[in-house]
Amino acid sequence: MKKVLLLLMIVIAVSCKNETKKEVKKENIIEVDKNYFPTELGKVFEKHGGINTWRKVQILSFNKGEEVHTVDLQSRRTVINTPKxxxxxxxxxVWLDEEVAGTYKGNSAFYYNLYFYFYAMPFVLADNGIIYEKIDALVFEGVKYPGYKISYKANVGNSSDDNYMIYYNSETYQMEWLKYTVTFNSKETSNKFNIIRYNKWKNVNGLILPSEITWYKKDENGLPTxxxxxxxxxxxxxxxxxxxADSFFEKPKN
Structure with missing residues (x-):
């Protein structure tokens, strides 16, 4: 709780102070804020506030139920605080601090940045070491959503075999869907994708970040139902x- 209050005090002070692979060809690359992305994906980043705006941010915080997630965007150090x-x-x-031993039932090494990745879409898909591939559009209720597959170079992050597929509105370039694989436990590539629909967005100081996401069932073709x-x-x-301060991200001393 002390860490949450410290973060709020700092933010208040600042406020008062102010699937089919297709090679991405060179002619389809755009420079956005001195970064190079496929043209359409660059427009998605711009629609959501721009890479330059994103990379100026030091601290990102959001709540998921009783969980308060706080992330240093430059180092990706993270703290999740809950009442228990x-x-x-x-x-x-990765560290875990419980009021009563055995309270937390999950895998902290897997969970600590899981929802950060979902919340920080689409900007985390502009990290270093990423490979972009144009893929077939996702079709839902007769609407086609163009997309890109994001994979990682070897030894990038904890799960470099993970793959993401981002799909966007062809007219507005707002992100609409995300497919992703989970390889944290198996450490092997997977063709089993989960699907999330990004339902609602919120403007947070110029960045368009999600306020609601929904996991979807899929049919035999892998399309959402x-x-x-x-x-x-x-x-x-x-x-x-x-x-x-660095100490914010350290395990509390009891």
């Missing part, structure tokens, strides 16, 4: 260009 436990990544190791469950909602988004 905290977990985080201090840049070297209907929601699997109720939407996951993100609330209380905060961004700051002021860094937090």
């Amino acid at each position: 436990y905290s977990l985080g990544f201090n840049g070297k190791e 209907a929601p699997e469950e109720s939407a996951t909602k993100f609330t209380l988004p905060l961004i700051s260009q002021v860094k937090l």
